[in-house]
Amino acid sequence: xxxxxxxxxxxxxxxxxxxxxxxxxxxxxxxxxxxxxxxxxxxxxxxxxxxxxxxxxxxxxxxxxxxxxxxxxxxxxxxxxxxxxxxxxxxxxxxxxxxxxxxxxxxxxxxxxxxxxxxxxxxxxxxxxxxxxxxxxxxxxxxxxxxxxxxxxxxxxxxxxxxxxxxxxxxxxxxxxxxxxxxxxxxxxxxxxxxxxxxxxxxxxxxxxxxxxxxxxxxxxxxxxxxxxxxxxxxxxxxxxxxxxxxxxxxxxxxxxxxxxxxxxxxxxxxxxxxxxxxxxxxxxxxxxxxxxxxxxxxxxxxxxxxxxxxxxxxxxxxxxxxxxxxxxxxxxxxxxxxxxxxxxxxxxxxxxxxxxxxxxxxxxxxxxxxxxxxxxxxxxxxxxxxxxxxxxxxxxxxxxxxxxxxxxxxxxxxxxxxxxxxxxxxxxxxxxxxxxxxxxxxxxxxxxxxxxxxxxxxxxxx
Numbered sequence: 038x039x040x041x042x043x044x045x046x047x048x049x050x051x052x053x054x055x056x057x058x059x060x061x062x063x064x065x066x067x068x069x070x071x072x073x074x075x076x077x078x079x080x081x082x083x084x085x086x087x088x089x090x091x092x093x094x095x096x097x098x099x100x101x102x103x104x105x106x107x108x109x110x111x112x113x114x115x116x117x118x119x120x121x122x123x124x125x126x127x128x129x130x131x132x133x134x135x136x137x138x139x140x141x142x143x144x145x146x147x148x149x150x151x152x153x154x155x156x157x158x159x160x161x162x163x164x165x166x167x168x169x170x171x172x173x174x175x176x177x178x179x180x181x182x183x184x185x186x187x188x189x190x191x192x193x194x195x196x197x198x199x200x201x202x203x204x205x206x207x208x209x210x211x212x213x214x215x216x217x218x219x220x221x222x223x224x225x226x227x228x229x230x231x232x233x234x235x236x237x238x239x240x241x242x243x244x245x246x247x248x249x250x251x252x253x254x255x256x257x258x259x260x261x262x263x264x265x266x267x268x269x270x271x272x273x274x275x276x277x278x279x280x281x282x283x284x285x286x287x288x289x290x291x292x293x294x295x296x297x298x299x300x301x302x303x304x305x306x307x308x309x310x311x312x313x314x315x316x317x318x319x320x321x322x323x324x325x326x327x328x329x330x331x332x333x334x335x336x337x338x339x340x341x342x343x344x345x346x347x348x349x350x351x352x353x354x355x356x357x358x359x360x361x362x363x364x365x366x367x368x369x370x371x372x373x374x375x376x377x378x379x380x381x382x383x384x385x386x387x388x389x390x391x392x393x394x395x396x397x398x399x400x401x402x403x404x405x406x407x408x409x410x411x412x413x414x415x416x417x418x419x420x421x422x423x424x425x426x427x428x429x430x431x432x433x434x435x436x437x438x439x440x441x442x443x444x445x446x447x448x449x450x451x452x453x454x455x456x457x458x459x460x461x462x463x464x465x466x467x468x469x470x471x472x473x474x475x476x477x478x479x480x481x482x483x484x485x486x487x488x489x490x491x492x493x494x495x496x497x498x499x500x
Contacts, residue, residue: 043125048118049132051488057091061482064490068480071458075465076475085480089310094485095133096172097307099274100141102155102165111155113145113168136255137170140181140246144168147245151238156186158272164188166267167274169301174309177257178288181246182301184265184274188235239264243282260288263301276302295376297342303365304341311483315491316348322452322477322495333424338388343369343381345427350378357420358383359391392442395420426451434460444471450497458492472499
């Protein structure tokens, strides 16, 4: 029995036919082989923590519109393995919750019926680009956004229309209505098909999704249905303006007793139950109850929606989260307020630039110079000196200069969370050269059935 209909064709899953226990052993050995030659002194590797769910664990998916073969029918799903252009229909993908597959199928069928074309990467024409779906594991709330190009007549794929309607003649009736007449050679082909305005098109799509919930076909429920404009040439989900079609532009998820408001484009771990395992390990590694500073001041760099910042706030004097995505920072502030946490501060800005501003404000001893009070953080991003640092950078790791500035603080202990272990392996060289040693290291399987895994590393400075 195949794992899914696209087994061997889709590049998403790497482990499909072996038991999960064997997959964990392979991943554990890969982490061991990566770090053992690099770690100075004893190798304190603690193995790998399994994911609570092996499938249907992803709470976020970005699907692409396209076709599987040139001039083929509209497809919506994931890229074919080793192909930049071909898109596979993946409504039976087993990594996200089945609700996402139903939304995927309903969306494809709706736009296929309307004859709406996808955005061609070479021609830079067409309307449909991506479908972003997020779903709360604990709450069941669903947020969907259709990412599209500018609306125009050419948004309706001529090739799709020729294939599905046997078009012989097209005549313009009005600025918003275009009627297509067919030759009527086949009974299954409609005699007419009408182009509608973008407003009506999106309204119809929204209604088609809401009907899934009304008919009881979904386990979850819609928090919001949105549409996002994207005129960029890059083949990526870019937000150039998002509007609400239904509900609201956020949903909630619950982790370790705290509630988190999540917006369409803010960072949040894609495996909610796995994230709880990850954050429990971070708190265990921090073990701030035994530090010399009774209530340390904590930096959470690359903080996203402030998950780690808030989880660390219980043992901190103050916890500062720094994140470049302003939307995520605003959500983090609201999350802290809703959770009744008053000792968290969230800074919107690039980590490197924020740290550079702090470097300029420091005196020779490494403290904030007089006249550069931490009260200015809302405007000047000037932060007090930290006692403990947590970094959770993007996949490619930290900028070399940002790492140098972190080392400059000279904190006794820091935690590095790596969604790409090779980035941590690269950054270990300057950290160890600066006197830090790996005290604890483990892997957390946040991405079952793929060849990705996260690593958590506790480093202590040699005195």
